[in-house]
Amino acid sequence: MTQLHDDLASASSRRAAAVAAARLIAASARRTQQELDVDGAFPAAEVRALAEHGLLAAPLPVRWGGAGLLERDGSKALALVLSAIGAGSLPLGRLYEGHVNAIGLILAYGRIEQQEMFAAKSREGHLFAVWNTQREPGVRLAAQGAGWRLQGAKIFASGAGFVRYPLITARTEAGDLLMVIPDAANARVDLSQWRAHGMRASASGAVDFSDLGVGDDSIIGGPDDFHRQPMFSTGAWRFAAVQYGAVASLFDLARAHLVKADRAGDPHQLARLGAAAIAVETARLWVFEAATRSHGSGDPAASVAYVNLARLAVERAGLEALELAHRSVGLAAFLRPHPIERLSRDLATYLRQPAPDEALCEAANFLVTSPRPIAEIWENEDAPD
Template identity: 45%
Template sequence: MKPILTLSNAHHLHERAAAFAKTASDAAESADTAGAIDAATWGAFHRSGLAMAAFPEALGGAGLSEGSRQSDLCMILRLVGAADLCFARLFEGHINAIALVCRYGTRAQMLSLADSVAEGALSAVWGADDAAGLAIKQQGDRSVLRGRKILASGAGLVTRPIVTAASPAGQMMCLLDLARHDNVDLSGWTPLGMRSTMTGAVELSGIGVGPDEIVGVAGDFMRQPHFSGGAWRFCAAQLGAMERLVELFREHLVARRRADDPYQLQRVAHCVASANTARFWVEEAARRLGASDHDAASTVAFANMTRMVTERCALEIMQEVQRGVGLVSFIRPNPIERISRDLSTYLRQPAPDLAMGDAARAWLASTDPVGEF
């Protein structure tokens, strides 16, 4: 394996994350315009050590995917989310993929992925299917994939994704090794925000899968509490963007000498309260998943409620900031315009009503006091 810096010290890791976040922030506007993150930013990402950080220290990482490091991961996701929510989305997916391989994969798979990432590869988790779905089929004496993945973030950039595929045994995870820009269709990615995530469809038919590619056993991908409980990670990235909006609001008011306006003061108070409310929930959701001091059902329920709280706080912040700043907040290149577009888009996560309903049912089925659930 290519040797890299081991980031064992939390303070050192945060310093490098903050330095990289400054680079990503400076490049965010041009990335949004181009619809892609440039090579210089990706180079800075790999040099920072963040690409390897989720691996165990023995493999050249910082153990960022381990339960005891979830608070550090939360801080870093907030930093990157404040800098560029598109990059944060890709980073979160990369972290998730590494965590899945470390949790369910073999030692050889962990080494293989670590070697690839150390050489500059990016990973991701591609789970969305079209109506036909992706499946593992028998072709002669070997198993191959049939179908494609849709809404695949980092399509054409990610070379070591985990993809979910149907099989006779159930849903399986496959760790692939792809060529860049191979069989990728980005033509349908024309969103309001999150433009530079390079999200599209990837045709995977014909790729062979065997013991080296199959990660874990059927059902591992959706195994709880990690499947739903891990939702706190994208909430942390969203939180970072929310916090940046509030800070930009403050900068605007101070620069315009409107910090004493009573109506603006009310908006500021609402924004700060909402940002900190979301932070309390996100940090606790991260702590619970890492500490395993709650049963799976309550951990998942808390994460689902964290999604709801984060969305509600984000919507309130965007409304208050946009009303307080006015038309300027809708005009490029004001960063409030881009961040609001990205956050509005990224908030649209799968099945929010189902998540909220499941959380409510879990509490109703429990006997815990509401303050201890």
């Protein structure tokens, strides 16, 4: 067998192992979600399990000990991993999706020595994150000697106090937006402002990086690489995959409740279950197609438009599934400790991703300005099988 075949076989087996591990960890996370449903909680045991089963390293190329989940032919496996974890725990899925996002940015824009350094930290069990949200004036970078000094804070940072090497955005005195990976061990963390009714186990909060020094080895890429298309938009399919997993889990919980209550045979309940099944499958189809389209080698604008539509389609499917589950189960779905009550709060919160109207309008504008019939716009895109 040639080296190429050896590498392909290794990647395939590692991806299968990653999917199996994700499902195992999701089953464990599902059992601990109720006790973690408190402000400031963090799924530490589950994150350790992600490290122990190789999932923190799985987005890396095979040559660096990963499974190549971020590569073109790894997209289906990554979609399965993300949706499996999302089905078990949305907070855990949010944290893992952020880790994958950070690794992807490092691999795309980092220098080879930076890629190798942070790949080693990932293999060591470090969880990464991408923290971009901030209040003005945000995080700034001031030149200091041979390096830089940070000033300012990020908000709504998931994994605050637990992520040692977050990828954050910061603006220089000249106005350039750069990606920075500081050592956050000495950053000041405040979890008191995260009082959302859902996603309580994500340890989300404000992180103040003021007076932390960083060197050039912590600067990833160049000015405004963070917003560079198509990567900035096409990566959105990954959080949609986590959401899809939760939508599917919601269906399973509602069905189990109706069966246990001997109400599943009612024609009205059957109609709602049928409609919910359509919503679940709609989300799945969009997610897996968007995963492959995000690696398409055709028109990048077409890929961005498709993923933008996918994230909105999954949001709509999630909202519909929530309404149908609540109608079917009734008041019990709003009473703790029913698992639908917690999952509903987590899903409703996580579905609120930034700039949905902008994403929809950008996709629609692409369609308006395209001279081709809509049936032909994506059918000839060079997306992997």
